Amino acid sequence: MNKHLYQKYVASALAMIMFFSVFAGVNKAHAEAALNVNADGAILVDGKTGKVLYEKNADSVLGIASMTKMMTEYILLDSVKKGKVKWDQEYRVSDLVYKISQRRDLSNVPLRADGTYKVRELYEAMAIYSANAATIALAEIMGGSETNFVKMMNDKAKALGLKDYKFVNSTGLNNRDYKGLQPQGTGAEDENVMSSRAVAKLAFHLINDFPDVLKTASTPKKVFREGTDDQINMINWNWMLPSLDYGYQGMDGLKTGTTDFAGYCFTGTASRDGKRFITVVQNAKDASGQQGGYKARFEETRKMLDYAFSNYTNVKLVPKNYQVKGHKTLPVLKGKEDQVKIYTKSAINMIVLNGEEKNYEPVLVLDKKKVNNKGQLTAPIKKGETVGYVTLKPKNGEKVSFLTPEGQKKAQVDVVAAENVEKANWFVLMMRGIGNFFGDVFHGIGVTVKGWF
Structure with missing residues (x-):
């Protein structure tokens, strides 16, 4: 091969390698260029298969705040399904739950020290209003104590195949908010943490294993203890529900979270035209890269959902x-x-x-x-x-x-x-064997004779 032809051959080969390398990364590059999500961690997945469509620092372990409550929801719904807990089961308020419920600087519904509450109303307060004391009450119902329940949370995370997680309480509060009454074995400065991928995986299991969770998660407003002196209007913290401030068509879940440690977080899910997507943003930022607020977490979620609904189609491939x-x-x-x-x-x-x-x-x-x-x-x-x-x-x-x-x-x-194939009887198998034997013999003779000439 002369030098000129060799150079052309090498150049062509390099061009082909570059072409396939670029083509292989086209989907990823397309998503990154189209989205540019302003958050420390983010992920977008298909809600039906869990196929990952976009990710940003998805394996970085970050704060999750009240997105923690999705694990409490999962264990509760699983306990109800297995008959370990009943919706109309009554709970008598513990000292810890009472003290937390009186904190109006935290998301709460106030609970009476001598009150009794049904599991369902505590669940609704948790899922709709992110009520922290109600969440601890549910943890006590299922675990006997929040300390025991935290172990259940970590065990369930392992069973679900999650990676990059640590649960230290049932609520997602900063442990210091417990004022020394945090679950035993955890420190006053400990926080719940997960990666975006782990959060999405938990959400995926939650909505697919217990789809009824969306009926509660999509409730925009509800009155707690309506008709009593304790009634309180609960407005869902998921302001992307269609009738609320940042309404988005098809949005029906799932859980917000906010603390100084975690920043503004949100796990969203929306369904439209036979497609469902799940999104996660952790510590959402504004366009300048500064820590965002309520608007930032919803706007970054909107980016991912708009991209998904516009650019992806559910196709029958086979x-x-x-x-x-x-x-x-x-x-x-x-x-x-x-x-x-x-x-x-x-x-x-x-x-x-x-x-x-x-x-x-x-x-x-x-x-x-x-x-x-x-x-x-x-x-x-x-x-x-x-x-x-x-x-x-x-x-x-x-x-x-x-x-x-x-x-x-x-x-x-x-x-x-596509059809039955019965086993041949002994006579057919014998005759087939004889035929194969003589076939091999004659084939051998033919090869030998051909070699003579």
Whole structure:
């Protein structure tokens, strides 16, 4: 190869490498350029699969303030589902809960020292009004004490597969707000912390495992203890609910949080046109980069939701009964037929950037327990029997990440046998064996004779 041709070859190869490198990062670059979210940590995910669409410092461990209450909600709803707690169960106020409830500098509904309250009204005060004393009351109901409940919170976080978290109380308050009465084993200056990814994962589990949480979280206003001397108007701190100050179409959750340590935080979720997204912002900033306020956390959330609803579409990437090219059948051993047709059991739908539908290639993965090292099944085979699955691989090399393994599985579908294949009887197998034997013999003779000439 002469020098000129060699230089052209190298230049072409470098150009191809640069092209694919740029193309592989196009989605990420597109999101970052379009969003530029002003917050210490942020993430945007598909609410149905947990597919990550945008992230900024998503693994940095930051303060979460009252977003903590999502874990208290999760454990409560799980306890109700399992019959450990009942909605009409009554609670008698403890000294700690009474003292915290009288703090009007904190988000609270005032509780009487000699009062009794039902679990449901305490839950509504927590979910709608972020009432701190009501949250501690629920922690005491479930754990016997808030100290015990904090252990339950950390254990549940581990069970849900969360990373980068630490719970020191049930509310998200600064521990110093407890004035020495914080949960045992925690320090006066300790704070609840999580990464944006962990917060999003908790929110994803909460709305998918207990979708009814959104009925309460989307309540814009409610009167606590209506008709009594203790009634108080509760306005939801999520001011992005459609009827409130920063109303956003489709917004129905989930939890705000504010402390000096955490800054202004918000986990939002909105559903529209069959699409649902979850967003997290931690310590939201204004456009100048200074610590923001209520407006900043909602405006940065709006950025992500506007981007998601405008740029992503839920697309059927693989139809039901789809056959992967080059893998429409599998060979079968010891069957009346020597192969069986296979196809997908159902369709695969996934949220993708507009116009990116053709970027995803279906890939067949066979179940190693069902096939031998030659990729053969063994009869008998039943129609509908699972033999593997089809997953999606981006052609441009883009890395697709999900919050959970369960979400990842929503981007794949089982592949099943399309028909029955009965096991052949002994006579058929014997004759087939004889035929194969003589076939091999004659093939060998043919090769030998051909070699003579």
